[in-house]
Amino acid sequence: MRITGISTHVVGTPWRNLTYVQVHTDEGLTGVGETRMLGRTDALLGYLQEAAANHIVGSDPFAVEDLVRKMKYGDYGRAGEIVMSGIACVEMACWDIKGKALGVPVWQLLGGKVTDKVKAYANGWYTTERTPEAYHKAARAVVERGYRALKIDPFGTGHFELDQAGTSYAVSLIEAVRDAIGPDAELMLEMHGRFSPSTAVRLAKDMAPFRPAWLEEPVPPENLKALEKVAAKVDMPIATGERIHDRIEFRELFESQAADIIQPDLGHIGGILETRKLAATAETHYTLIAPHNVGGSVLTAASLQLAACTPNFKILEHFNDFADAEIKKVVKGAPQVVDGYFEVSHEPGLGVELDTDAAAEFPQQQARFDLWAEGWEKRAPKTAGK
Numbered sequence: 001m002r003i004t005g006i007s008t009h010v011v012g013t014p015w016r017n018l019t020y021v022q023v024h025t026d027e028g029l030t031g032v033g034e035t036r037m038l039g040r041t042d043a044l045l046g047y048l049q050e051a052a053a054n055h056i057v058g059s060d061p062f063a064v065e066d067l068v069r070k071m072k073y074g075d076y077g078r079a080g081e082i083v084m085s086g087i088a089c090v091e092m093a094c095w096d097i098k099g100k101a102l103g104v105p106v107w108q109l110l111g112g113k114v115t116d117k118v119k120a121y122a123n124g125w126y127t128t129e130r131t132p133e134a135y136h137k138a139a140r141a142v143v144e145r146g147y148r149a150l151k152i153d154p155f156g157t158g159h160f161e162l163d164q165a166g167t168s169y170a171v172s173l174i175e176a177v178r179d180a181i182g183p184d185a186e187l188m189l190e191m192h193g194r195f196s197p198s199t200a201v202r203l204a205k206d207m208a209p210f211r212p213a214w215l216e217e218p219v220p221p222e223n224l225k226a227l228e229k230v231a232a233k234v235d236m237p238i239a240t241g242e243r244i245h246d247r248i249e250f251r252e253l254f255e256s257q258a259a260d261i262i263q264p265d266l267g268h269i270g271g272i273l274e275t276r277k278l279a280a281t282a283e284t285h286y287t288l289i290a291p292h293n294v295g296g297s298v299l300t301a302a303s304l305q306l307a308a309c310t311p312n313f314k315i316l317e318h319f320n321d322f323a324d325a326e327i328k329k330v331v332k333g334a335p336q337v338v339d340g341y342f343e344v345s346h347e348p349g350l351g352v353e354l355d356t357d358a359a360a361e362f363p364q365q366q367a368r369f370d371l372w373a374e375g376w377e378k379r380a381p382k383t384a385g386k
Contacts, residue, residue, distance in 0.1 A: 091271030
């Protein structure tokens with residue numbers, strides 16, 4: 001079997017584009033992969049066009065390791081977000097082809113499953129008015145849908161520092177959410193890598209009474225020493241890793257023991273097998289894995305294939321259940337959350353199919369995501385600090 005070509009399909013949303021890649025073969029099998037881009041979709045498409053000519057067409061889709069090696073190192077450059085995201089799309093699609101050809105799910109090819117279901121946590125649920133009352137209502141609705149874990153970024157447009165008024169308002173939002181979901185549900189706190197170590201430590205202590213399941217990206221991810229400083233001073237798990245695009249770059253993070261949970265994004269770190277290797281390394285450092293997953297349903301399906309066969313897998317982020325209600329029809333067989341869990345699929349490959357006609361109904365957009373611009377969230381309060 002040989003790859004004869006690829007086709008790309010961009011599904012636009014107001015703040016990010018979902019890029020689906022189909023890999024076609026001379027035996028009629030087609031696989032699908034996905035990544036999501038915030039502002040570099042055209043660069044990704046350009047890379048994929050060149051990679052198709054240089055490396056992909058004519059390759060054996062079963063030889064995943066060799067194809068990834070050629071795409072990553074074959075052009076004698078240093079692979080960054082664009083290259084690793086392109087690799088991820090193609091790599092996922094090759095696993096999909098391989099599973100379909102053999103009639104087994106991808107997790108069966110990666111060592112077999114260790115679980116029948118995977119816990120999900122909700123993100124994207126709080127695009128509402130930024131008030132305690134609105135957050136309480138929205139969080140309650142999440143629990144009523146069966147979720148037993150959810151994540152929130154309550155810090156507005158704070159950057160490096162957050163004044164006392166902003167801190168008090170953030171506390172009021174978290175207090176409202178914890179009241180809505182009860183004492184037993186997991187509540188993750190997201191900081192988006194925005195704060196100085198001292199601010200992150202202060203905020204963590206202010207939020208401690210609400211028992212966060214983790215503190216996510218408390219400081220900018222480029223400075224590992226800053227993360228170590230925070231980890232040494234807070235009494236809650238630290239999660240990070242969504243903006244690391246090569247598993248080799250996790251080495252120092254493991255050695256420092258600064259993170260309790262790593263959050264690689266399958267769509268940015270080279271795909272399923274690269275993340276599986278990273279998870280195995282994490283296991284040797286007693287570190288859990290909870291992939292970043294704010295893409296669409298193909299990326300969710302790929303993440304679940306990893307989850308099914310990974311002993312140290314903690315939980316999977318679920319974003320598209322809330323943010324993408326209109327575009328759910330783009331992917332047939334999209335994974336669903338029931339009573340807070342995904343069921344592990346037994347369908348061949350990834351267990352999903354891309355509907356290209358439906359995808360065409362949502363053209364690429366000029367996506368914008370700016371954490372520090374006033375009004376970046378439509379939920380920004382007029383009353384904050386009062």
